[in-house]
Amino acid sequence: KEGKIKQVGVSVHTLDEGLAALDHADSIQCVFNIIDPRNYEMMETAKRRGIAIIVREPLANGLLTGKYTTSSSFEKGDIRQRTPQEFMEGVAELASEIKKRFPRLTPAQVCLKYVLNFDCVTTVIPGAKTEQQAEENMAASDLPPLTPQELAFFGS
Numbered sequence: 223k224e225g226k227i228k229q230v231g232v233s234v235h236t237l238d239e240g241l242a243a244l245d246h247a248d249s250i251q252c253v254f255n256i257i258d259p260r261n262y263e264m265m266e267t268a269k270r271r272g273i274a275i276i277v278r279e280p281l282a283n284g285l286l287t288g289k290y291t292t293s294s295s296f297e298k299g300d301i302r303q304r305t306p307q308e309f310m311e312g313v314a315e316l317a318s319e320i321k322k323r324f325p326r327l328t329p330a331q332v333c334l335k336y337v338l339n340f341d342c343v344t345t346v347i348p349g350a351k352t353e354q355q356a357e358e359n360m361a362a363s364d365l366p367p368l369t370p371q372e373l374a375f376f377g378s
Contacts, residue, residue, distance in 0.1 A: 233278070240264040249274035249344070255282050256336050256376055257313065269342035277346045280337040281330055284349070285310070288317040288329040323375055327365065330355070334362035336376060 231249035234240040241264055243250050250268055252261045254277045265275045281287055283302055292310050296302045320329045327335070330348070337346050350356040 231274075231276070237261060237264055241267075244268060244271060244273065247273060249276055251276040251278055251347075253277075253279045254337060254340075254343070255280045256286060256333055257282055257316065262340070262342075265340070265342040274344040275342055277337050277343050280346050280348050281333050282313065285313045286317055286320075286329055286333045288321055290314065290317075324372070327362075328358055330358055331362040331365060332368075334359060335365055335368050336373070338363065339368050339373065 229248040230246060231251065232239075232243045232247045233251040234243055235253075237260055240250055240252050240261055244264070244267060250264075250273060252265070252275065254261050254265065254275075258279070268275050284290065285302065285305070290302075290310070291314050292307065294310070317329045320332050324332045334346060334348055337343055348359045350359055
C-alpha cells in the first residue's frame, strides 16, 4: 500500500503452492526438468496471466549431467545423499541415453534446451560449480531449439 514493494516473487516446492501463488506473485520459481515436469500446467497458466517463470533444478541437482553413476557417493549434508538407488539408476541410464542420442551436445545442454523449449519459461537457474560448467550452461542458450524429432525422445 505504501509502494515499497513493486513486485513479488515466490519460490515453490509443490504444485499446490505454485497454484496458490498464481493470484499473488509476479514471478514463480519452481522445479521443472526432463524427469520432473509436473509443474508444466501451472507454468502455462502463469504465462497466460503474465507471471514470469524461473525454473530451478533443470539438471536435477546435477544428476542429469551424466557425471554421476549408481556408485557415486555424496558428501555428508548433500541433498543427493537421500536419492533412492532406483532413481539414481534411472537417471544414470537417461543421461547415458542422452549422450548417445545427442552427440553434438552435452547432457546438461540437452536438459537446458529441453526446458528452454517451453515458451512459458522466462529464465533458468542451472547452477554450476566450475567456470567450465557455467560456460557450458551459458552456451546452451545460443544453441538452436531442439527439433520436434529430438523432443519426441522425451515424450514432448
